[in-house]
Amino acid sequence: MSNISHPTDCSHRLRFRQVDYFCAMFSKTFGYALRAATFVAVHGKNGEKIGLQELSQSLDIPHHFLGKIMQDLVRHGILDSIKGPSGGFYANEQTAETPLIELLKITDGSLVFNQCALNIKRCNAEHPCPLHHDFASCRDGMLKAMSAKTIAVLAAEIEEGKSFLVR
Amino acid sequence: MSNISHPTDCSHRLRFRQVDYFCAMFSKTFGYALRAATFVAVHGKNGEKIGLQELSQSLDIPHHFLGKIMQDLVRHGILDSIKGPSGGFYANEQTAETPLIELLKITDGSLVFNQCALNIKRCNAEHPCPLHHDFASCRDGMLKAMSAKTIAVLAAEIEEGKSFLVR
DNA sequence: GGAGAAAAAGACTTTAAAATCTTTTATTAT
DNA sequence: ATAATAAAAGATTTTAAAGTCTTTTTCTCC
Ligand code: FES
Ligand code: FES
Numbered sequence A, B: 001m002s003n004i005s006h007p008t009d010c011s012h013r014l015r016f017r018q019v020d021y022f023c024a025m026f027s028k029t030f031g032y033a034l035r036a037a038t039f040v041a042v043h044g045k046n047g048e049k050i051g052l053q054e055l056s057q058s059l060d061i062p063h064h065f066l067g068k069i070m071q072d073l074v075r076h077g078i079l080d081s082i083k084g085p086s087g088g089f090y091a092n093e094q095t096a097e098t099p100l101i102e103l104l105k106i107t108d109g110s111l112v113f114n115q116c117a118l119n120i121k122r123c124n125a126e127h128p129c130p131l132h133h134d135f136a137s138c139r140d141g142m143l144k145a146m147s148a149k150t151i152a153v154l155a156a157e158i159e160e161g162k163s164f165l166v167r
Numbered sequence C: 001g002g003a004g005a006a007a008a009a010g011a012c013t014t015t016a017a018a019a020t021c022t023t024t025t026a027t028t029a030t
Numbered sequence D: 001a002t003a004a005t006a007a008a009a010g011a012t013t014t015t016a017a018a019g020t021c022t023t024t025t026t027c028t029c030c
Helices: A028-043 A052-059 A063-075 A100-108 A132-148 A151-159 B028-043 B052-059 B063-075 B100-108 B132-148 B151-159
Strands: A079-082 A088-091 B079-082 B088-091
Touching: A028 A052, A028 A063, A028 A088, A028 A100, A028 A151, A052 A063, A052 A088, A063 A079, A063 A100, A100 A132, A100 A151, A132 B132, B028 B052, B028 B063, B028 B088, B028 B100, B028 B151, B052 B063, B052 B088, B063 B079, B063 B100, B100 B132, B100 B151
Parallel strands: none
Antiparallel strands: A079 A088, B079 B088
16 A cells, blocks of 8 residues: 655655664663663662773763763762762762652753644643644653652662663 | 752753753654644645645744655655646645554654664663663554554544644 | 872764755746 | 746755863872
């Protein structure tokens, strides 16, 4: 019936979204932040410090880009850091208790869960776009999960081998 | 407990995602394509033609950008068009029956529903990231809805005043 | 206090999406 | 035929995210 495949010669046409950017509900920055914070929570208990080098290599995240993200987490008090030799990042009292939604607000801003799937001006149940009901329920499920889960929850899953931070 | 608000002076730091790009599950291109195709399905019955001018003004979409998107829909047979005075875009046999997922594949590619929320290499239930189960169910709900709904379904909703294509 | 290590900071580059602007082609009407 | 109109095509610019590179600051150890 309908042939969905792209015609082969696309050079003169609209360029399409590139493969690894598809369906990005969240920024890469958020993924990096979440994975790095969880890594520190898992491997940096009892004040053990994790260096940027180790973090970026273990998680396969660009070193300096991760550096900026980590700075930002430290500024927001999610983690602590110390400079100098034998310095690095380590968990503080707040780390484990941080809900994922807070990380998301830091990296992607506070309006993340208020946007219309079709980019209509405002997402609004009284003036819904055609995808609103489907999208809103999907989105609200994520919001609920990310409000309920903390870094400690993820760290526990990682330690039990139920989920993974890399590859 | 935790203070989520951004510190005020961000100038020297990471730049955050800008407001109207937050939480973009789909590209703007997809939103434009879906709204325009549905508009044509609603207002262009019986071979009535809709010009780019009217489309872009009615839907508040940049004229030439929409032009490229429409070209692409025509190329894929979702709509037909005719040049010249009294030309424009109009619905064909396929228009109404097109499932939304097909539009999405045209604008955002075919891998849209296979990406990990955290940008881990591959989304995989056997090797899940910490957000996999929450995200996969959300994503699968959208996939299901978008496979089931056609442009005709949206057009009917619009005509009944149950949903809206603009503002 | 000097050397080395590591985070912090800042400047810069790259990439892709989105948007704009210009030219060409096809169609209609005079 | 010619002019007008509108889609098609294309080249170019803008914007934001992502990524890279360099310099500065802070800390440790000798
Ligand atoms: S209005 Fe579009 S998702 Fe809510
Ligand atoms: S592995 Fe991350 S969403 Fe599936």
